[in-house]
Amino acid sequence: MFGFKVALFGAVSALSLSSAAFAADAEAPSVDELVVTGRRPIAESVAAALEAQRSSDSLVSVLSADAAGNLPDQNIAYAIGRLPGVAVQRDQGQARYINLRGAPVYWTTLSFDGLSVVSPQGRDSRFDNIPTAIASQITVEKAITPNLAGASVAGNIDIRTRRAFDYPGQTFTGKLGYGKVELGGGKEFDSSLVYSNIFADGKLGIVAQGSYYMREMATDNWETDPYLSNTVDPSKHFAREHENKHYRLTRENISGSLRADYRIDENNSVFASTIYTQYHDDELRDNFIFRLDQGTNAAGAGYASAANITASDPTFGVSYGARINARIDYRDSVEEMSTTTLGGEHSWSGWDVSWRANYTDTSDGRDAPLTAALQSPSSFLLRPTVQYDFRDGDVNTVKLFQTLGTTTARVMGAQVTDIEAFQFPLTSIGNLVGADITQAWTGKLDISRETELFGRETKVQFGVLYTDRQKKSREAGYTKSFTTGTIPTWSTFATDIGYLGTQNLNYTFRYTDKGFTTAFVNNLIATGQATRTDTRGNYYLVGEELAALYAMATTQFDWGNIVYGARVEQVKNTGQAYVTFPAAGTTPANTRLVQTSSEDTMVYPSVHLNWNVNDEVKARLSFTTSASRPDFDDLRPNFTINDATQSISGGNPEAKPEKQIGLDAYVEWYMTPSGFLSAGIFYKDIADVLVKRSSVYGATTLNVPGIDRSGYAYNAIGNGGDGHLQGLELAYTGTIETFAQANNLPEWMEGFGTSVSATFTSSEVSLPANNGVASRKISLLGSSDAVYNVQATYEKYGLSVRLAYQYRTPWGESVGDYQTIAGGVYPVDNGDIFWDADEELDFSARYQVNDILEIYVDGANLTNQGSRRYGDQSRYPIEFEKFGRRYTGGVRFKF
Template identity: 70%
Template sequence: MIMRTQTALLRRASAFALVIAAATMGVAHAEDDNAVTDVVVTARRPLAESQAVALQIQKNSDSLVSVLSADAVGALPDQNIAFAVGRLPGVGVERDQGQARYINLRGAPVYWTTLSFDGLSVVSPEGRSSRFDNIPSAIASLITVEKAIVPSMPGDTVAGNVDIRTRRAFDYNGQKISGKLGMGRVKLGGGDEIDSNLVYSNVFGDKLGIVAQASYYSREMATDNWETDPYLSNTVDPSKHFAREHENKHYRLTRENMSASIRLDYKFDDNNSIFASTINTYYHDDELRDNFIFRLDQGTDAAGASYTSAAYINGNNPTFGTVYGARINGRIDYRDTKEAMSTNTVGGEHRWNKLSASWRLNYTYTQDGRDTPVTMAFQSPSSFLLRPTVEYDFRNGDVNTVKLFSTGGVTGARVKGAQITNIEDFQFPLTSAGNLKGGDYTNAYTAKADFDYEGELAGHETKFEFGGLWTDRTKKSRESSFTRNYSGSGVPTWAQFASNIGYLGSQNLNYTFRYTNKETTEAFVDGLVRDGTAIKNDTTANYWRVGETITAGYAMATTRFDWGNIVYGARVEHIENEGQAYVGSRLVKVKSDDTLYYPSAHLNWNLREDLKLRVGVTTSASRADFDDLRPNYTYSDSNQTVSGGNPYAKPERQVGLDTYLEWYAGRETFVSAGFFYKDLKDVLVQTSRTFGETTLNSGGVDRSGYAYTGIDNAGEGHLQGFEAFFSGTAETFVQSHGLPSWLGGFGTRLSGTWTSSKVTLPSVGGVPARTISLLGTSDAVYNVQAIYEKYGLTLRLAYQYRTPWGQSVGAYRTINGGTYATDNGDIFWDSDEEMDFSARYQVNKNVEVFFDASNLTNQGARRYGDQSRYPIEFERFGRRYVGGVRFNF
């Protein structure tokens, strides 16, 4: 009920934003028509304005930060926070369906980055890996990426913290209305894209300020996606990696991001103020998945020798060959994913002479949903004569394909018949149908107080800071599901659920098919539940609850000298964890507690007025995610995955060193470079393998072949790297050399981060100890922006590239003295790139038109197992184009 109410409110708020935007634009045009000759356009330079503010804040900071500021009218140039922060130095992004979602700071894993609003850390719907794609940029006036870890920050901040300073009414003079409305197209699938937001701000009686914002973003798209995995282990010739199956994943989806927020500030006087805020974000992914899985391991060679036999392995090529009588597994999975966050805070700021106090009380609720209104499985009959002969071609790791033929002959002498180009010509009747409702839900309560006192220490001005925090977080998973199994004659087929829509993607499938009809398929499953033919499943195996209580305190000081300052202090955190889950019919409960200490020190040395040296020594610890601490296995039939919890996983501990040099060469020119190093202990690694156990089999479903992931501690390791950044324009050079003024609009921002890391994995099952790179880290991340900004026109071409990074650690074994992957082995994401273009033109002081083009290179996302020559997945999402108008009154 709470979720439905929250969703309805967000939809109304987003609709309100669109209505007001349209109405406001009508007023703007009417005013222009009546007084067009009196309009005086003062050409703004939004990127230069925001950069100048950001550099001033960064220069005055007592620690190492990167800052992204809204421009003079309070706007950031990107749709969501992930895209916006991704433009900063040392920042990489991880995408989902082509949309930036997670933040990597200095090439580090995503769970090393924490998220806070106005200095208060909040929990993300997914847990410790903070999501940034569902936070609209319209909510922020300033984003600070804090790379230097100080005692006032949470101890699990390792690579850094992204602090979002929300808009406040006192930032502006009187009433302010701003927003944007954009519409466009997604090339792959031909869907629509909408991007809109509205912000209202006002101050009443110089005491009460209010800011309200709403945003709505959506896009419709199809995807190109295939998977070829897992690779089967064999002792006949372990150098040959034969894939168990090839899968075409035909996705259609509509993705929505909505938000609504309100902040009230009340000033009693210049020294005392209080505020209340609510920030609500909602992500909805309506994803229709129609999949065809070609089980090569269920076929044979022409003589009837099994695909996994020595005869087949010795006589065939794993990248190009023919399998007779392979099985088709069809799947229909409709995912109705809802992820929501509501963070609600009251707080105050107070000052008494040299003493200041700040306090916060917060309640945050998150939902990470996984509703699946439809899940269906189809399967070929047992007779090889009714199954396809599959010719597989995996020689091009970006374009793995299959061709389908009829199968004839007898068991020991099978024959490839005519090519079949319509997959529905084969039989693969329905074997099961059902649904699932559920998700993970988090409730977090936080109380925080901070104090600072301006005094002296040994004759030097010193600011003393101390404070404490208490937070209690509980995350639980619950779900319910229904299933009906089918066998025998008269079983429904794919045709019963098919629409008249053909393939929307761009791959050469070598076969045709029809997408399924959403309304027909959902009505069919709903009918099974309603009439009682679908049986409710026992879902206790997927239930778990994990709680975490943190009590923290810190003390720190900033001592100032003629040449700069030193920031030093320590933080202590006492953490209590409890977890419960069902193992079989038994409810298992576990508890643990730990006390962690985090000393740190930072030196900020002003070598010159425009040159700073920053050196920091930090400590931190990252803890396993909430669901990773549950004491059981859980599974997903729609994803064919199993995950395991480990309540005994120890915190991963880090000791870091940062050394940076910053040169503020001019108002718009900035250069920085620095080295960083982190020593690692008890490194947390995500392991992956085929599940291989029958303990979760039920209802006729064999889950032993599902992909398994779980968390564990590895050995020790380190991460080290170098980061460089340059930002500048040609304005000063052009003016000093008397060149044409239009040349002064050119500028650029360049950043590169180069890292190397090593983690030692212990010997397991006779496999020698080995070293890997830290999961989630890329050897290099590059950000390049080419900018032109003059006469009210702003053009920006932005490019990001990052090298491959590890996703999970797999199993290996020793055969005849050699070490070979079991199944896929270690899994990696291949190199990733994205190029975006944006154009803005200031029509007048109130109106600006814009055009954005995203993913111009249309590079696919590629995963591989063990080595890059063994691809396991490739997906492509298409280019996107949006144009519209921004307004400011």
């Protein structure tokens, strides 16, 4: 055990919370110090985080590693998801995307060491593919200054990577953990290793890092959608189909990084760093889809017919002779990011110069080594009668029966509990190799100088940036159809492994064999039985050149400082894609490469006022401007032409950025000797929101001799909505240490602490009239009315315990289509799609055995709440999924 000193800005918070920072040279308040026996990782990380927040010139939340270099949680999404104002979106129960203060995920940008990088998915920055092992500190920049990208609308997540000079000489740190996933009984493995050392008489520092994470799991999943539109009784939402998705997953995260820093002298230093991350999703899907709409009522009237709709209940009923569509899909997708940076820091004649040169290459893979479709035969006597029960909404089920009788007098026979007792032979099988590949070159130069302006001490800053990005989507595949001869069935590919989930399916099935089924497809390709598919229609290449210039100043006053300036960005976009032009008369259809280009220039002014109210209370007021550019796939010139209906659909190369004006007002109280409290309000005015809309095409790009398509109806994403986002953010962290000491309570009680935050938002976006439906208002996608983070902690005698709870109210996922029927407005299919309320409860305990070794146990998703989606209204569920609890344990070490 050893001692150290911890600044008590919030000694036992599980995480750093949102706080404002002030000028580095502002008079700092007096801070008590406490010598602690044994390492206190929670207190260490909070102390470092609050110190960084107080020294910042803009509104930030910081998450810092403890003295051993550890950050909480396995990936970046989990870690920052515990900060105030941050909500996470999960995939298969794993935190992936970030909604910052109620904003869409594409409003948050990503940077490493202050340099923005492109995410493999484009504007939607993913954070589950970045392990915390590479980071020493994460800063959530909520109110951007001119030196940050104008696309950082909600904010920017800056990841400060580890540096050798952060450690005293040669250091090894690492983690090794193993655990179990409750659902499916899979394994979980988590490991990392960091080596750091300083050479050449303290001038050269090198740090190398590697990490590997793996999780095996199964899921409970059903989907009941889409809902069918009908004019007989549009208030009755009949589901077209019910589907059970039987997932088996293995997910892996691999990372490696290397950084070398060289101090030439006290005024000059250079560095080189490279970071590689890989997210591998090996996903086996065995799906059964029960097409209710392909069945009838007992009298033979179609499921979607007026007679059946009038007499039937859409939540509980029977479809006679429904069709089984089965699918076997193996996804072997790899998402990779590699970013390499050369940079330097220099001080020359009173000027500070910082430069960066970066190359980033990403690949968002979507390989499918196997995709197979199986289907019931046409005879209703060979199909099941399906009794559906959707009354619960969380437990939608079906029961299968024999179908007997005649076409117009169908009869439900005996229940069938083995789905393979029905016929559903193979109709097609194939594979797909595809990826979205992004390459980006970036150069950045920042210059600053301390001077006087208007008689006040002022730091002036200037900078330029140039980025050239290209995103390309490509894919290739093979397929074979089966109509005659010996046709494989499900049993051809089945194993002896039964259902691994916990749902009551009312039927049994066998999972398919990955090795055998994949080899089956490969043999069809090798022997020429499978044919190559034409995938040119899915190809696109979109280029983006961005040139930026900024100027800003930070002027000091007795009461604080003001940061002000502006950024100018010019963006040039180019695009190309293959378009199939329909046949005209005797002319056959042909596929051509279409090319487009556009250009836009925008100015982003901002002002930040930082006020030291007193030694403990800080206030911050910010005015910012920003704009979120359309995603790369939104700008692609992929068009589908329909001359019969005189319509065009696809991407929109002319889409413009969404524009925002933001206001932030925050107050923070650094309570002496420990504790932290903050409250803030924020507002964003939004213009030119990107929405699906119908307009006139208006261009001659797709014209051919004799056909003018410039007046065709154009259905694509476009600028059309205005609105706002506003909210309130509250955060508190503290311990009972001072209270316990003042009241002579037992020493062990001093270790209790808490950290709570709540963010309340409301938003409104006006959507233009579309499809005969008048303009309507919706909330911003990804915006929950409320997000809560509650953490209870205990840290004493080398023991650190955290119980963390997260909850967010429902939020919108996508905007759907609506129609007018008899004066009422009803969804087409599902309409707008929402995620229902989400919660997660996690537990973590760490105990320091000695100076080198620490043991830990973690429990994740302890409430095992399911993820639920619904269409239009909560009473119309379309998906429900559970992932199970996870438990891991292991050791951390440092020497």
